Amino acid sequence: MIAALGLLAGILLALFLQPDVPLGLEPYLPIAVVAALDAVFGGLRAYLDGIFDDKVFVVSFVSNVVIAAAIVYLGDKLGVGGQLSTGVIVVLGIRIFSNVAAIRRHLFHA
Amino acid sequence: MADEWDRPLPAHVTTPLLTRITEQSMDEDYQQVALRKGTGDERPSGPARPRMVAAGVIAVFGVLITTAAVQTSADADITDASRETLIQRIKDERDQVEGQQRTIADLQDDTVGLQDALDVLTEDQAVATARQRRLEVATGYIAVRGEGVRITVNDPSNPRDTTQLVRDEDLAWLVDGLWEAGAEAIAINDQRLNGLGAIRNVGIGVRVNSLPVNPPYVIQAIGDTRTLQADLLDTTHGQQFFDLADQLGFDVNMQNDDGLQLPAARGPRLLHALRGTSGKPDMKNEEVNP
Numbered sequence: 001m002i003a004a005l006g007l008l009a010g011i012l013l014a015l016f017l018q019p020d021v022p023l024g025l026e027p028y029l030p031i032a033v034v035a036a037l038d039a040v041f042g043g044l045r046a047y048l049d050g051i052f053d054d055k056v057f058v059v060s061f062v063s064n065v066v067i068a069a070a071i072v073y074l075g076d077k078l079g080v081g082g083q084l085s086t087g088v089i090v091v092l093g094i095r096i097f098s099n100v101a102a103i104r105r106h107l108f109h110a
Numbered sequence: 111m112a113d114e115w116d117r118p119l120p121a122h123v124t125t126p127l128l129t130r131i132t133e134q135s136m137d138e139d140y141q142q143v144a145l146r147k148g149t150g151d152e153r154p155s156g157p158a159r160p161r162m163v164a165a166g167v168i169a170v171f172g173v174l175i176t177t178a179a180v181q182t183s184a185d186a187d188i189t190d191a192s193r194e195t196l197i198q199r200i201k202d203e204r205d206q207v208e209g210q211q212r213t214i215a216d217l218q219d220d221t222v223g224l225q226d227a228l229d230v231l232t233e234d235q236a237v238a239t240a241r242q243r244r245l246e247v248a249t250g251y252i253a254v255r256g257e258g259v260r261i262t263v264n265d266p267s268n269p270r271d272t273t274q275l276v277r278d279e280d281l282a283w284l285v286d287g288l289w290e291a292g293a294e295a296i297a298i299n300d301q302r303l304n305g306l307g308a309i310r311n312v313g314i315g316v317r318v319n320s321l322p323v324n325p326p327y328v329i330q331a332i333g334d335t336r337t338l339q340a341d342l343l344d345t346t347h348g349q350q351f352f353d354l355a356d357q358l359g360f361d362v363n364m365q366n367d368d369g370l371q372l373p374a375a376r377g378p379r380l381l382h383a384l385r386g387t388s389g390k391p392d393m394k395n396e397e398v399n400p
Contacts, residue, residue: 002161002162002164002165003164003165003168005165006164006165006166006167006168006169006172007168007169007171007172008172009169009172010168010169010170010171010172010173010174010176011172011173011175011176013169013172013173014172014173014176014177014180015176015180018180019173019177021177021181026181026185029174029177029178029181030178030182032174032178033174033175033178036171036174036175037171037175039171040168040171042135042136042137042140043164045135045136046136046137046140049136049140050144051140051141051143051144052140053139053140053143053144053147054161054163054164055143056137056139056140056143057164057167058163058164058167059139060137060139061167061170061171062167065174091131094128094131094132094135095131095132095135096135098131098132098135099135099136102135102136
């Protein structure tokens with residue numbers, strides 16, 4: 001409940017403030033969002049499994065976002081930014097899908 | 111050493127990558143922490159504050175996702191705008207190319223028209239050049255050479271009186287006969303004859319183009335050597351001349367020559383006409399003799 005309120009507050013805050021992303025960070029924002037999405041779904045699954053832990057969630061969230069952005073940044077510097085982004089998206093995508101499948105099993109028992 | 115080889119490989123080595131990713135889709139830390147909690151290792155944490163931290167992180171996630179969406183939609187506008195601009199530019203450039211191709215076609219039509227006009231003009235110029243050439247020869251404007259007839263007329267060897275000498279009108283008859291017979295250019299003693307020239311007697315002397323000439327009078331006429339002599343005898347003036355020559359005993363010698371060379375006629379002495387009008391007052395009264 002409090003998590004849903006936090007999400008709502010964050011969305012409203014962003015809509016209200018309309019923060020301007022610096023041009024240099026713009027390419028890393030989508031990949032950071034995907035990484036965050038993975039952490040959130042992982043946390044939700046853990047919550048439904050009954051093993052949710054705040055510290056693990058916060059650490060995994062921050063580290064996911066930072067590492068994903070860092071990989072893409074490194075790839076950009078090496079000239080393979082596009083390929084590394086694809087790799088990160090594929091791995092995170094697979095994780096998100098399997099986490100969502102687990103959540104679905106919990107919610108619908110199917 | 112052999113024991114190490116015989117030992118089965120650990121699971122994280124043998125499992126395929128995709129299977130591993132799928133199996134460990136949830137961070138292992140949750141399970142490990144749960145295990146520690148189960149064993150009682152984890153020190154108990156206050157329930158309220160960490161929930162707030164998680165909510166804060168979720169809020170950050172909301173900010174992130176919303177910002178990304180807003181940014182992407184804003185960028186989409188820019189992308190669309192630049193795409194529109196590019197499409198508009200392509201259209202403009204295409205229109206321009208079309209216009210230029212139309213211009214090319216028009217210019218090519220013009221070129222064809224001008225080429226036709228040039229052809230006509232070139233033809234006219236050739237005709238005019240040929241006519242000018244003929245006129246230059248006929249009017250004695252240029253020196254000419256070619257085949258023709260050389261007629262030498264001399265006074266009788268022992269004349270009774272001056273009436274037996276060759277006079278201007280005798281030569282004029284001969285020259286008229288030659289013109290009639292088709293001569294293209296005539297000269298007497300290297301004095302070219304043209305429309306402005308004259309053969310006159312002053313006393314007993316003959317003057318051609320106002321210059322005195324002395325016997326023997328050599329008349330050179332350029333024309334067709336095959337017909338010129340015969341045609342000359344057929345003409346009225348030619349017959350008159352030869353009858354007179356017979357009567358008065360002129361010494362007349364007529365022969366064809368393949369290499370006659372006739373000088374240009376003396377330019378007319380202009381008394382009233384002035385060259386050009388360049389506006390120089392000091393030139394006004396100057397007589398020009400081209």
